[in-house]
Amino acid sequence: LEAEPEQKLAVKITKLKGQLLVRDRRRTEAIEVWKNLLEEYPDDEDLSEDVIELEINEGLFDEAAELSQALIERTKDPYRKVLRTLRLGDIRQRAGDREAAVAIYRDTLEQVGADSWIEREILAQMERLYRREDNVSALREQYETLLESYPRRVGIRRSYAKVLSELGENQAAIEAFREILKLTP
Numbered sequence: 001l002e003a004e005p006e007q008k009l010a011v012k013i014t015k016l017k018g019q020l021l022v023r024d025r026r027r028t029e030a031i032e033v034w035k036n037l038l039e040e041y042p043d044d045e046d047l048s049e050d051v052i053e054l055e056i057n058e059g060l061f062d063e064a065a066e067l068s069q070a071l072i073e074r075t076k077d078p079y080r081k082v083l084r085t086l087r088l089g090d091i092r093q094r095a096g097d098r099e100a101a102v103a104i105y106r107d108t109l110e111q112v113g114a115d116s117w118i119e120r121e122i123l124a125q126m127e128r129l130y131r132r133e134d135n136v137s138a139l140r141e142q143y144e145t146l147l148e149s150y151p152r153r154v155g156i157r158r159s160y161a162k163v164l165s166e167l168g169e170n171q172a173a174i175e176a177f178r179e180i181l182k183l184t185p
Contacts, residue, residue, distance in 0.1 A: 102142065
């Protein structure tokens, strides 16, 4: 860095410096290095995303979530905002905070269209979260709660019916599939 390389290389060196500091158990210094880098290039969203990934890879989930939230707040494009919000949910999930992750996924559902690929991705993320804990009953309850908020979303109904079937609640699953047919004749 003292040799004052061109900007792209200087950014890369600074990111690596932060990584080395984390691995040397000097987390506070690493966070400060990345924070200074972001202050130097405040409008570079790609750089912010890179730093978020670095923090995730180094196990700094709270810092990654904080930076991710700041990035979401200054994102103007609705599509990118949704994707970044989902990433925040993933960060919370990796940090072991299921409640926060589920809340983020639920809030994001309000921002996406029914039967869109993003809706399917949100439902898949929620399902993975519960299945990882081998808690299919809680997943069923989550779908029931979602259906109260979004009774016309076929994707949620379909996932709910599959879970009912998996739990051996065959009559309820058949009824759930009938509801889908009523919504999509």
